[in-house]
Every structure is written in C-alpha cells, then in structure tokens.
Amino acid sequence: MGHGPAVKLGKDNASGYKTKLGVSMFIAYTIVYAIFVAINATNPKLMQNIIFGQTAAVVWGFGLIGFALVLAVIYNHLCTQAENKMNDE
Amino acid sequence: MVYTQSPIAIGLFFTFVIFVLGLSFYLARRTSSAEGYYAAGGNIHWFTNGVAFAGDYLSAASFLGICGMIATAGYDGWMYSIGYLAGWIVALFLVAEPMKRLGKYTFTDALDSKFNSKAIQLAAAISTLLVSVFYLIPQMVGAGVLVQPLLGLPHWVGVCIVGVVVTIIVATAGMASTTYVQFFKGALLLIMSTVVVIAVLMRGLTTAPENNGAAYHDFKTMQATAALELSEPGYTVVAGLDSEFGKAGFVKLSKAGEESIWQLNQTASGYTLEETLYMTKMADGTKKFNGAAKEEGKFFPVGHIKQLKVDGQEVAATGAVGPFAYLSALKDSTIVLWGKKYIQEGDATHTIYYQKPTPGSRVLRPGLKFKVDNATGLQKFNFISLMLALFCGTAALPHILIRYYTVPSQAAARKSTIVAIAAIGFFYVLTLFLGMGAMTNGVINLTDNNMSAPLLALSFGVVLFAVISSLAFATVLGTVSGLIVAASGAVAHDIMDNFLGMKMSDAGKVRAGKISAIVVGCIAIYLGIVFEGMNVSFLVGWAFAVAASANLPAILMLLFWKKTTAKGIAASVLVGLISSLGLILISPDMWVRYGLLPGDAPIQFNSPALISIPASFLALVIVSMMTQKDVPVDATETAGA
Structure with a gap:
C-alpha cells in the first residue's frame, strides 16, 4: 500500500514523552478555552467588566492567543530537549 | 458603493500573477517524482x-x-x-x-x-x-x-x-x-x-472621519410633533405612522421629488427623525440605492463614533494612539452601529439600515451577533x-x-x-x-x-x-x-x-x-x-x-x-x-x-x-x-x- 512517510524518518525515542506532554498541554488549554466559552454562553455581561483598562472580553481574547503561543514555545523547548537527550543516548 | 479601478492595483495584481507563474514553471523541473509533486520532496x-x-x-x-x-x-x-x-x-x-x-x-x-x-x-x-x-x-x-x-x-x-x-x-x-x-x-x-x-x-479616533480626503456624510436629524409636523421646511410625509413604515418605526418623506426614509425616535414632545440608508429591490430584480441607481453614489459608506471619550473627557479626536489606548478609548465611547429592517411596499422590498448608537464597552464584548444575552x-x-x-x-x-x-x-x-x-x-x-x-x-x-x-x-x-x-x-x-x-x-x-x-x-x-x-x-x-x-x-x-x-x-x-x-x-x-x-x-x-x-x-x-x-x-x-x-x-x- 502507498502509505508511510514520504521521507525516511529515524527512530524517535522521545515520542512517548512528547505525546504525554502534548496531551497535558492540550488539556490545560482546552480547560481555559472551555471556561471562556462557558462565561460567554452563561453570563456574557461579565465580559463587559473592565480589567487592566480593557473589557474582560478583550483581555480574554488577547490572553487566549498569547497563552497558545506561550504553551507552544514551552512545548517545543521541552520536546527539543527530550529529543536531544533521548535520541543521542 | 461605486468603485473605481486603480491602474496601480491592476499592475500589482498582474505582477504577482506573473511572479507566481514564473516560480511554478521554475519549480516544475524539481517535481518529476510523486514525492516531489504531492509533498514538495519533503524537504521544505x-x-x-x-x-x-x-x-x-x-x-x-x-x-x-x-x-x-x-x-x-x-x-x-x-x-x-x-x-x-x-x-x-x-x-x-x-x-x-x-x-x-x-x-x-x-x-x-x-x-x-x-x-x-x-x-x-x-x-x-x-x-x-x-x-x-x-x-x-x-x-x-x-x-x-x-x-x-x-x-x-x-x-x-x-x-x-x-x-x-x-x-x-x-x-x-x-x-x-x-x-x-x-x-x-x-x-x-x-x-x-x-x-x-x-x-x-x-x-x-475622530468623530468626523475622512475617507481618502472626502468628508463623511452628514446624517441629518430633524424634529417632528406627535402629528408629524416637520421642523425642516420642504419635506412632506409620503408614508406616515399608519403605514407599514410607521408600524416598523420609520416614515417616508419627500423633498423636491426625492424620497427618503427616516427612523422615528419618540421624545416627550413628539419625535426625532434620523436619516437612514435604504436599498429597494423591485419585483423585476432591479435595485435602487437611496432611491437612485447605484452609479449615482447616494448610498454612502458608513461607520462613525457618536461620542468620543478619552480618560472621561469628551474630545473630537485623539490623534495618534497606541493599540491599547485605541481600544480603551473605543470602550469608553459611543459607536454608531447599523441595524437592518425589511419593509414590503407593494412589489418593492425595502431594506432599511438605521443608526444604533451603542456603548463601546458593549461593542467590545460578545452578544451583538450571537444570541448569548438572555439566551434560550x-x-x-x-x-x-x-x-x-x-x-x-x-x-x-x-x-x-x-x-x-x-x-x-x-x-x-x-x-x-x-x-x-x-x-x-x-x-x-x-x-x-x-x-x-x-x-x-x-x-x-x-x-x-x-x-x-x-x-x-x-x-x-x-x-x-x-x-x-x-x-x-x-x-x-x-x-x-x-x-x-x-x-x-x-x-x-x-x-x-x-x-x-x-x-x-x-x-x-x-x-x-x-x-x-x-x-x-x-x-x-x-x-x-x-x-x-x-x-x-x-x-x-x-x-x-x-x-x-x-x-x-x-x-x-x-x-x-x-x-x-x-x-x-x-x-x-x-x-x-x-x-x-x-x-x-x-x-x-x-x-x-x-x-x-x-x-x-x-x-x-x-x-x-x-x-x-x-x-x-x-x-x-x-x-x-x-x-x-x-x-x-x-x-x-x-x-x-
């Protein structure tokens, strides 16, 4: 059958660690996103409150975008560290 | 709205098209294999x-x-x-x-x-x-x-x-x-x-935006008594309070043969009338914009701040601001959004766009499009x-x-x-x-x-x-x-x-x-x-x-x-x-x-x-x-x- 990667990939000993890390970070972000959606669905007026000089909705929006980027950078750092350590052994 | 073509836009578009086509023909030499064609060789x-x-x-x-x-x-x-x-x-x-x-x-x-x-x-x-x-x-x-x-x-x-x-x-x-x-x-x-x-x-931010040097359309208001006697001379009522317009909160007026639709806002002594924009679709599918053909340009672009506030003070313009100050000023101001209503008049369907002044803090939180406030x-x-x-x-x-x-x-x-x-x-x-x-x-x-x-x-x-x-x-x-x-x-x-x-x-x-x-x-x-x-x-x-x-x-x-x-x-x-x-x-x-x-x-x-x-x-x-x-x-x- 015509499957498998288009280029040859080496064995990745860090794969298990990265999967667990990814799932943990996914759960963390999903919880924050779910809280954001839940507030909007149940009590949207809360989003009109002022925090740091902006509406809470704007703060949440920037927060969710920023949080995604921060988690992504941390994830990459930890994955790269694990790959360097576990694949060199 | 009527758009005019820009030679610069046309030139830029065709430059981009020629560039990407040239690039594609250049890269075609690399894609003789299935890996090359479907996965760019896997080496991007x-x-x-x-x-x-x-x-x-x-x-x-x-x-x-x-x-x-x-x-x-x-x-x-x-x-x-x-x-x-x-x-x-x-x-x-x-x-x-x-x-x-x-x-x-x-x-x-x-x-x-x-x-x-x-x-x-x-x-x-x-x-x-x-x-x-x-x-x-x-x-x-x-x-x-x-x-x-x-x-x-x-x-x-x-x-x-x-x-x-x-x-x-x-x-x-x-x-x-x-x-x-x-x-x-x-x-x-x-x-x-x-x-x-x-x-x-x-x-x-400003309360009087300019559009490429052109002044923003001055949306008029006028006063009227409870019996619809108008404060502005020259206007006559074409469709009043008892018409389909009146039932929907509008009136249709005429001045020098030109018709216009106005939003009714009730006051203690009568009404304040606000100019609207409207699009009329006739039974044969033809459309008029504010009662005229599209090319006449009577359907104005919109979007303005009614009351601009910075640090609690009302101002006419902010001058250059940072991104957070920009959002903060919007939050404290009153922005004019536009509502939409449909009115059937004989064979014609009018789509009326009317002003809805809204607090900036309301605009900058959910609920204007999604039904989340008092939602079922x-x-x-x-x-x-x-x-x-x-x-x-x-x-x-x-x-x-x-x-x-x-x-x-x-x-x-x-x-x-x-x-x-x-x-x-x-x-x-x-x-x-x-x-x-x-x-x-x-x-x-x-x-x-x-x-x-x-x-x-x-x-x-x-x-x-x-x-x-x-x-x-x-x-x-x-x-x-x-x-x-x-x-x-x-x-x-x-x-x-x-x-x-x-x-x-x-x-x-x-x-x-x-x-x-x-x-x-x-x-x-x-x-x-x-x-x-x-x-x-x-x-x-x-x-x-x-x-x-x-x-x-x-x-x-x-x-x-x-x-x-x-x-x-x-x-x-x-x-x-x-x-x-x-x-x-x-x-x-x-x-x-x-x-x-x-x-x-x-x-x-x-x-x-x-x-x-x-x-x-x-x-x-x-x-x-x-x-x-x-x-x-x-x-x-x-x-x-």
Whole structure:
C-alpha cells in the first residue's frame, strides 16, 4: 500500500514523552478555552467588566492567543530537549 | 458603493500573477517524482512551511470575512479569530508529529496507515473532496467579487482568472509551487496588514472621519410633533405612522421629488427623525440605492463614533494612539452601529439600515451577533456548538494536514506549526484593529461588509487600497492552490492509486495528479460562476463542521485508542460526514435558503458539531468494539506512541 512517510524518518525515542506532554498541554488549554466559552454562553455581561483598562472580553481574547503561543514555545523547548537527550543516548 | 479601478492595483495584481507563474514553471523541473509533486520532496524548511501554513489557512474568509464581521458586529466577529487560532493548539499538541510519522501524501494515508482498508480509503477521500469543495466555492465566488472593484471586469472573468492561474500553479509543480505561493502570500498578508493597522493607530479616533480626503456624510436629524409636523421646511410625509413604515418605526418623506426614509425616535414632545440608508429591490430584480441607481453614489459608506471619550473627557479626536489606548478609548465611547429592517411596499422590498448608537464597552464584548444575552437553551447550545467546531475543525482540514508531509522530520512539523501559531495569532490580533478601524472610519459598505478591510485601506489613499486589494486576490490564489492539491491528491492517490488499485508508475502518479488538478480546477471555475451572487461564506462553516465531525474523531482515536479498527474508522468518518451534513441541511439557516420560514425547520440550531462530533466518536467506539478481531498486531505502535 502507498502509505508511510514520504521521507525516511529515524527512530524517535522521545515520542512517548512528547505525546504525554502534548496531551497535558492540550488539556490545560482546552480547560481555559472551555471556561471562556462557558462565561460567554452563561453570563456574557461579565465580559463587559473592565480589567487592566480593557473589557474582560478583550483581555480574554488577547490572553487566549498569547497563552497558545506561550504553551507552544514551552512545548517545543521541552520536546527539543527530550529529543536531544533521548535520541543521542 | 461605486468603485473605481486603480491602474496601480491592476499592475500589482498582474505582477504577482506573473511572479507566481514564473516560480511554478521554475519549480516544475524539481517535481518529476510523486514525492516531489504531492509533498514538495519533503524537504521544505520548517520556517517556510510555517509561513506557508499561514498563507494556506488565512483564506478570504479570514481576511475579508472576519474583518467585515468585526466592522459590523464588533467582538462577535473576533470570536471567530479566537476560535480558529485555538484550533491550532489541537494541531500542534495532538496531530502534527503523528501526521508526519504516519502519512505520505494525503490525510487518508495517515488514517489508513495501519490497515490498508478500502473502506477507509473511500470514506476519507470522499470527506476530503467534500470539505475541499465547500472551502473552494466561497474562495472562487470571492475572487469574482474582488475582481469587480479591482479590475472592473465581470464576476465570471475573475473566477476564470483565479481558476486558470491556480490550475497552472498546481499542475506545473504541485505542492512545491503551492508552498512558495502560500509562503509569499502569507508573508505579504502579515506585512501589509501590519502597515494598515499602524496607519489606523497613527490616525487615531475622530468623530468626523475622512475617507481618502472626502468628508463623511452628514446624517441629518430633524424634529417632528406627535402629528408629524416637520421642523425642516420642504419635506412632506409620503408614508406616515399608519403605514407599514410607521408600524416598523420609520416614515417616508419627500423633498423636491426625492424620497427618503427616516427612523422615528419618540421624545416627550413628539419625535426625532434620523436619516437612514435604504436599498429597494423591485419585483423585476432591479435595485435602487437611496432611491437612485447605484452609479449615482447616494448610498454612502458608513461607520462613525457618536461620542468620543478619552480618560472621561469628551474630545473630537485623539490623534495618534497606541493599540491599547485605541481600544480603551473605543470602550469608553459611543459607536454608531447599523441595524437592518425589511419593509414590503407593494412589489418593492425595502431594506432599511438605521443608526444604533451603542456603548463601546458593549461593542467590545460578545452578544451583538450571537444570541448569548438572555439566551434560550437552544441559543446557548448553538453558540457552544459553533465554538466547538472552530476549535476542532482546524486540525481536521485535509488541505492543512497535507502540509505536514512537506517537511523533513517530526521536529520540523512541530516547529512549523509553532511558526503558524505565531503568524496566524498575530494576524488575528490585527483583525481586531482592522475591523474596529473600518467600524469607525466611515468606510463600511452596508450591502457587502466583506470589502471593509480593502475599503479601510482606501481611506488612506489609492496606493494602499491597490496593495491590499491585490493581496486579497493573492489570498484567494494561495488558499485555492492548497485546496486543489488536497482534492487532486484524494482523486489521484486515494481513489485511483489506492482504492481502485490502478498500478501506476511514479511518473504515472504525477500525471494522474496533474490531470486531477486540471479537472478539479475546471469544476472550481464552474462552481464559482454558478454560485455568483450567493452569499456562500456559510460553506466555510460547513467545511469546519464537517471536517471536525468526520475527520478529527478518527484521527484522535487512531492515535490514542489501541482498540481502534479499520471498520471503526470508516464508520466514524461516514457517521460524522452524514450527521453533520444532515443536521446542516435541516437547520433554520438552510430553511431560509429554501425560501421557508426558519421557525418551521425540524431543528432550531445551525451548528451541528455538538451532536455530530460525539456521534462520530460513538460510532467509532461501537463499531471498533464489534470488530475487535480486526485489530492489527502493531496497532499499539500507533495508539499512544
């Protein structure tokens, strides 16, 4: 059958660690996103409150975008560290 | 609104087209193998791939649609940005590396990696084709819409130009040329959107916006007694309080033979009348704008601040401000939004756009478009379901997933996703300023808010408009290229090569891919022409809902549940596909499109994800449990690996 990667990939000993890390970070972000959606669905007026000089909705929006980027950078750092350590052994 | 063609815009557009075509022919020499054609040889640098992800993902729906929605509905439009960006988290943490490890050319490859199942090959190929076509139609229609103000050519010409150019791009060098077109488009989109936002912030906020040197239309008000005796001389009442207009809160007046419609606001001594904009559609389909032909330019662009406040003080203008000060001033001010009402008068249908002064803090929180304030259970369900579809859809779009095959390693797949998150996240931050800029700079065309971002650029001069308009066209080119690669891969690789078992040489696979790309390109041109005039942006929503329901449960369960079987995956894809499409087809939004009353629809929600995604998961679990004897020996390598 015509499957498998288009280029040859080496064995990745860090794969298990990265999967667990990814799932943990996914759960963390999903919880924050779910809280954001839940507030909007149940009590949207809360989003009109002022925090740091902006509406809470704007703060949440920037927060969710920023949080995604921060988690992504941390994830990459930890994955790269694990790959360097576990694949060199 | 009446647009005038800019030679600069035309020149820039054709420069971009000639550049990408030249690039495609240059890269064609590298794509003689199937790996080269379908996966760009798997050696694209992760940074290039990350920006190309942004170029692929940020379609006309993102650039034009979201900015337009923010311009007219405030924060609710930005909710799409937030949801779309959140979807990349699913892609990064759960999907990126496994997709790279399991797949070869198409999304189906990854699903079928451990099974070699005809059922998976067919179901996933159908899902890929459907999702890609739903995505293609609005892009092609958008190309036709853009070509009118940009080049002064009819709709079908715009569709044909995009269709032919994209088909050449894909048919010459496949994923290689597509990648570089998307890279350049993504980079240009980010740079030029930043330039417009900086211009918006440098201009600041004002209660009297100027549009490329032209003063904002002065919307008149007048007083009237309870018996409708008007304070302004020369006006006579044509349709008063007892007419259909009066019942809807409007009156129709006439002055020197020119008719106008005014909104009634009750006061202690009578009424205050506010000028409206209106579009009249006659029985024969002809349209008038504020009682005149479109070319007369009486249907003014809108969007202004009624009361501008900075630090509690009312001011006429802020001057240049920083991004947070800009949002803070908007929050404290009163912004004029525009409501819409329909009135039937004999054979004519009037669409009346009237002013709705709204506190900025209300504009900058959800609820103007989505029904979340004092919402019923079903309305809340609908909102949550939409946000779920946005969250789950990104990581299941076939034209996005195939980009993981163009990089050399799993680490590169991960890094390119992070570049995509940074680029797309930054762009979505810009959309808030682009949309709010359009809302307050007198540039919105109320009959078509999709042009809000290019028209905002026009308010700074024709050069910026030319750049942004030609970029919008390039946006369509980049996204359509990716979609045609995905769709042609589904036909040539999944169906012809794998499902039908046609034994093709490497060169034959490339030839099949190119012929499929030409056929899909022709179909895209045809669909783009026949759907002219229809607001088809809802099809992007369909694509997200269908992809999230049909594809994501199968991908996730393949990766994380070792009891997953081939029949379970095929069942999951088909149940997700059928349930999401079925629910959409009987939704209130579709009932309106059938010419029926939305209240008569069998279901009272529009977004199916909250039902169809769990149904897809359930189908996979049940069918897999019933077919455990089919579990491959090495399934554990995939699940939890």
